[in-house]
Amino acid sequence: AQSVSQHNHHVILSEAASLELGCNYSYGGTVNLFWYVQYPGQHLQLLLKYFSGDPLVKGIKGFEAEFIKSKFSFNLRKPSVQWSDTAEYFCAVNGEGKLIFGQGTTLQVKP
């Protein structure tokens, strides 16, 4: 069955700390992978996506993610977080049209 797993449910960091959020997926077909962010009170916004090509994908606001096929992973990284990065982060895989989401990771950045 198709699934996405995010290992960290709640992460607390201080400003300027580095961030890595784990995402593993289980899907047999060609994968299209996404990270979405949901700021408090707002809707989901696309952070970055991987369709093909360079497995290191750069997104908005300094985020990047690396697709490692052998590990079925698509971890999200940011070298130095800001207070404004406080939000919920969702990893997703496109499975035959529909998006399959992970459980989400709540990131709290302390000023």
Next chain:
Amino acid sequence: NAGVMQNPRHLVRRRGQEARLRCSPMKGHSHVYWYRQLPEEGLKFMVYLQKENIIDESGMPKERFSAEFPKEGPSILRIQQVVRGDSAAYFCASSPRGAPPDTQYFGPGTRLTVL
């Protein structure tokens, strides 16, 4: 270019009433998806529609829930005889092609509260 529009943003219903949630896709997008986010959970796929056609409804509860995307007008998610467990945020997304690779853009959601 307007994004995905959803209305109402907040909807309160009493048990047994009907809830109608509307979604207007982005301009040029003909594919619409509905997702539900229950408290403390991630988003779960409900249904995928094209104009006048349901492509995938594998995530829809078997009873009380229905969706449509008519030739003219917004997509409608309809919940009949609502129960407290239907309280959730319902998000609509749209995409231009529908077939991977494709990117879905989300609306602001409708937060349904069932009293």
